[in-house]
Amino acid sequence: AGGGLDLTGTVFSADVSSTAGNALTIDANGLYVPDTDNDTQYTAGNGLNLDGSNEFTAVASPDANNALDVRANGIYATDTDTQYTAGGGLDLTGTVFSADVSSTAGNALTIDANGLYVSDTDNDTQYTAGNGLNLDGSNEFTAVASPDANNALDVRANGIYATDDQNAGEVSVADTGNNFTTDTVEAALAELAGATDDDVSITNTVTGNRIATISETGITPVDINETVTSLSQDTSTGVISYADEDGGTPETANVVSTDVNNELSVGADGGASFEMADIDVDGDGTDEETVNDAVSDITKITSKAGRIFYPPSIAIPASSLGPGTPINLHAEYVAQYGSPAVSNPSAPSSIPTYAANELNYYITFYDTNVFSGVSVSDAGIMNFTVDNIPADYNSLINVVFVVK
16 A cells, blocks of 8 residues: 555554655544654755754755745745846846836836836827828827728817718707607608698788788688778867777867967868958058958068168267267167157057167268268268358258168
8 A cells, every 4th residue: 555554454554664654653534744854855846945943945046946935824936037038128127127118118118016007108190090090299189081081080089080971861860949759860851841831821901901811721810900090070160080099089189279369260171261351451442351462562561661760869969070979870779769768658668679780771861061971880880070060050960770
């Protein structure tokens, strides 16, 4: 069964001789080696020794391949080789990895506690993963919209988009107003084409006060009626009655005033009429029966004589020879007319006067034996010279005012 184990009858016994390598003690539970192995050489693998205290030690020679460190919970290897050969671009110095950032370093450029990272800036501006998409030096993608660009035509912040030719059945409708029962453009167009015609037709009429009727298939026709304004006149009184279109209380307007002193009357047609009392205006023995006839005759009188009048009399100093003091004829006229010496009790306190520029001034006569150089200005200022003192201290200058 093996060296170092004997069987006597039905009982096993261990052979404890130096050549017994399999077992030294046998009990009910198994086989045991109870003796102490004083051999200090561990031959299970190169580079691991076992000393007399039953402790393993590692041999750190270049030939020690199995283990370099033995601890309570296992056997560990400490590799002092500084070259990491698992991939190009990663070096090991002592126990610290470093990245090789040369152009041939393809595995890793940065190492931190939780992994390997590529952190350099790729300055290659050509994106070769697909036709039609470029990458510039600012790390921004741009789309090539040429006919050969099939992969992408638009690059946005949230993705890459392709614009292709789609039929109406492939385009969806975002119907936020719930105007359709479908979700594609093609189906929506079909619904519009099949919708009921809602055109409105208007038929003009002239019957009564109706001016138009709105009609449409499926609805009751609606009449459009004009507003009505009523205007009438009573020919016997001349009163005009007006009723507005909202049906309010009628308003009235009198053509002829009802004032007591009004000389107008209502004519046969309801209009205002003026019936003048017959009068002989010009004294020719024939009565004027119309206003036109009366005004025509009055004009003959007032057109000339009515505009001519004599100013009030004034005294002119003539007691000394030579140029006299100029006299303001208009001022003398206004002074006397403005403050009459006497008037009847019911008369106004002054007589109406004209302004100086409303009158023309005339000297119709003066005594040439007494006066010379007599003149009058547009403002009514009269100048004169006394050549001889009147014998009876009395002489005349006639002045006439004419309304312009």
